[in-house]
Amino acid sequence: MEHELDRGIAVVRSDDGVYDVHLDPGWVVGGGVNGGYVLAVVGNALRAELTDVGQPDPLSVSAYFLTPSRPGPARVRLRKVRVGGRRTTVAASLVQDEDGFEVERVSLLGVYGSLGEPGEVERQVPQPDLPPVEECLDASDASEEFLRAAPLLQRFGTRFDPEHAGWRTGKPSGQGVVQGWFKLADDRPLDPVALLLVVDALPPATYDLGRPGWAPTLELTAHVRAKPAPGWAIVRHATHNVSGGQFEEDCEVWDSTGRLVAQSRQLALLPR
Amino acid sequence: MEHELDRGIAVVRSDDGVYDVHLDPGWVVGGGVNGGYVLAVVGNALRAELTDVGQPDPLSVSAYFLTPSRPGPARVRLRKVRVGGRRTTVAASLVQDEDGFEVERVSLLGVYGSLGEPGEVERQVPQPDLPPVEECLDASDASEEFLRAAPLLQRFGTRFDPEHAGWRTGKPSGQGVVQGWFKLADDRPLDPVALLLVVDALPPATYDLGRPGWAPTLELTAHVRAKPAPGWAIVRHATHNVSGGQFEEDCEVWDSTGRLVAQSRQLALLPR
Numbered sequence: 001m002e003h004e005l006d007r008g009i010a011v012v013r014s015d016d017g018v019y020d021v022h023l024d025p026g027w028v029v030g031g032g033v034n035g036g037y038v039l040a041v042v043g044n045a046l047r048a049e050l051t052d053v054g055q056p057d058p059l060s061v062s063a064y065f066l067t068p069s070r071p072g073p074a075r076v077r078l079r080k081v082r083v084g085g086r087r088t089t090v091a092a093s094l095v096q097d098e099d100g101f102e103v104e105r106v107s108l109l110g111v112y113g114s115l116g117e118p119g120e121v122e123r124q125v126p127q128p129d130l131p132p133v134e135e136c137l138d139a140s141d142a143s144e145e146f147l148r149a150a151p152l153l154q155r156f157g158t159r160f161d162p163e164h165a166g167w168r169t170g171k172p173s174g175q176g177v178v179q180g181w182f183k184l185a186d187d188r189p190l191d192p193v194a195l196l197l198v199v200d201a202l203p204p205a206t207y208d209l210g211r212p213g214w215a216p217t218l219e220l221t222a223h224v225r226a227k228p229a230p231g232w233a234i235v236r237h238a239t240h241n242v243s244g245g246q247f248e249e250d251c252e253v254w255d256s257t258g259r260l261v262a263q264s265r266q267l268a269l270l271p272r
Numbered sequence: 273m274e275h276e277l278d279r280g281i282a283v284v285r286s287d288d289g290v291y292d293v294h295l296d297p298g299w300v301v302g303g304g305v306n307g308g309y310v311l312a313v314v315g316n317a318l319r320a321e322l323t324d325v326g327q328p329d330p331l332s333v334s335a336y337f338l339t340p341s342r343p344g345p346a347r348v349r350l351r352k353v354r355v356g357g358r359r360t361t362v363a364a365s366l367v368q369d370e371d372g373f374e375v376e377r378v379s380l381l382g383v384y385g386s387l388g389e390p391g392e393v394e395r396q397v398p399q400p401d402l403p404p405v406e407e408c409l410d411a412s413d414a415s416e417e418f419l420r421a422a423p424l425l426q427r428f429g430t431r432f433d434p435e436h437a438g439w440r441t442g443k444p445s446g447q448g449v450v451q452g453w454f455k456l457a458d459d460r461p462l463d464p465v466a467l468l469l470v471v472d473a474l475p476p477a478t479y480d481l482g483r484p485g486w487a488p489t490l491e492l493t494a495h496v497r498a499k500p501a502p503g504w505a506i507v508r509h510a511t512h513n514v515s516g517g518q519f520e521e522d523c524e525v526w527d528s529t530g531r532l533v534a535q536s537r538q539l540a541l542l543p544r
Contacts, residue, residue, distance in 0.1 A: 013324060107354075109334060109365065118515075123513065219381075223520060243391065267331070
């Protein structure tokens with residue numbers, strides 16, 4: 001049985017350094033296709049390109065979002081910037097045709113390698129202390145309007161920490177944190193490419209500051225630190241610096257064993 | 273009077289999208305030229321290119337370090353990925369000739385714009401509570417060997433917080449923090465391009481974990497959040513996640529008014 005995400009990020013090599021993809025409407029949020037999903041699509045094309053050389057895993061990926069992606073056909077264009085024995089640095093773009101022109105949606109640089117077996121953790125940020133999954137809140141409790149604007153919520157099995165889920169009922173905590181348990185709705189196991197999606201899967205931390213709405217990402221860098229173990233992950237979004245019409249949002253992902261497997265930071269524009 | 277940094281990051285436009293530069297030996301640390309200095313060189317070429325359109329400031333810059341930069345001539349090649357009325361996304365590389373071939377040292381993506389006058393801060397990470405400048409420690413107290421390996425220390429007027437400067441005498445705090453007061457040695461005022469240097473100017477936070485030595489950066493993303501006010505800045509480096517032979521290092525820079533003006537995160541390899 002094919003999982004939703006695998007169908008959504010499938011790539012077909014059509015030329016040297018070019019992969020055809022199809023952005024699925026199920027991953028729309030607000031006015032465009034979710035940035036994390038687009039990142040996973042590009043990340044999957046890079047995985048396909050670099051698996052043969054034993055470097056299938058995104059160690060770091062920095063994406064600059066240029067124009068909103070639309071559901072439908074798209075292409076990933078990639079270029080190897082530097083090929084190394086242990087790591088390869090890559091440049092990639094996701095492009096779509098619009099009125100007969102090729103328009104770039106996302107441009108990224110990344111370094112791929114092999115994460116291997118998770119080794120020892122010398123030091124890490126502890127995961128937040130969440131209530132049990134069954135005491136956390138399902139996104140399906142959100143308003144109908146909210147769900148209509150964000151069909152991608154139905155792709156996830158997110159259970160939000162009630163302490164930071166007041167945005168669902170107009171009572172944000174004011175702390176700038178959105179966190180909860182995370183899995184994909186159809187139980188597809190998480191892997192390094194899926195983590196590129198996970199770091200941009202929750203509502204922006206600005207929801208918890210009483211500033212709901214779309215927060216366009218200028219830049220997002222994700223570091224995948226280890227292969228995730230199966231089971232529920234924990235995801236935490238937090239913003240600490242809000243000024244000049246911008247905010248940064250840090251995301252951390254821990255797998256079911258409590259290991260930090262990914263972290264990301266994005267610079268985004270405050271919702272109007 | 274020309275300041276050291278301005279001489280070091282001077283660019284001369286030589287062709288469409290090409291700037292000639294000269295990497296100064298005064299900015300060497302360990303086996304190569306300091307990454308933050310290289311970032312400021314590239315950032316200055318981008319500033320030169322985008323000043324005419326009123327977008328001289330780096331809002332976000334993501335650099336992937338490919339090969340060690342050497343003192344001597346170099347070129348910055350840049351390309352506008354997307355030109356907007358308020359922001360322009362750019363790709364750039366710093367290259368050097370080596371045995372008759374052009375070798376890429378650093379590849380980056382960034383978004384430039386105008387920081388304008390610093391507006392209201394809605395929320396920010398408070399600056400650390402440091403002892404007064406005169407009670408903090410000058411890098412010139414470091415061992416001769418240390419200073420020989422790092423001539424760039426003489427470009428800075430850093431005063432290290434004694435609580436996290438135990439690496440100078442083999443007694444690290446174990447907290448993974450290196451912080452202090454910062455200015456350029458010749459009192460050149462900080463500006464957005466200089467902040468690209470500042471975020472990589474202190475020794476790696478791993479020094480404070482008892483793991484001194486060169487920590488090669490794979491990726492560094494800097495967000496410049498506001499124009500810095502003149503005077504002593506405060507810089508803090510911290511690492512929270514050390515595993516799999518890698519660590520992330522977060523850097524925050526506050527200006528003399530206490531405003532957070534830049535933050536960065538890098539993914540680096542642990543010193544051997």
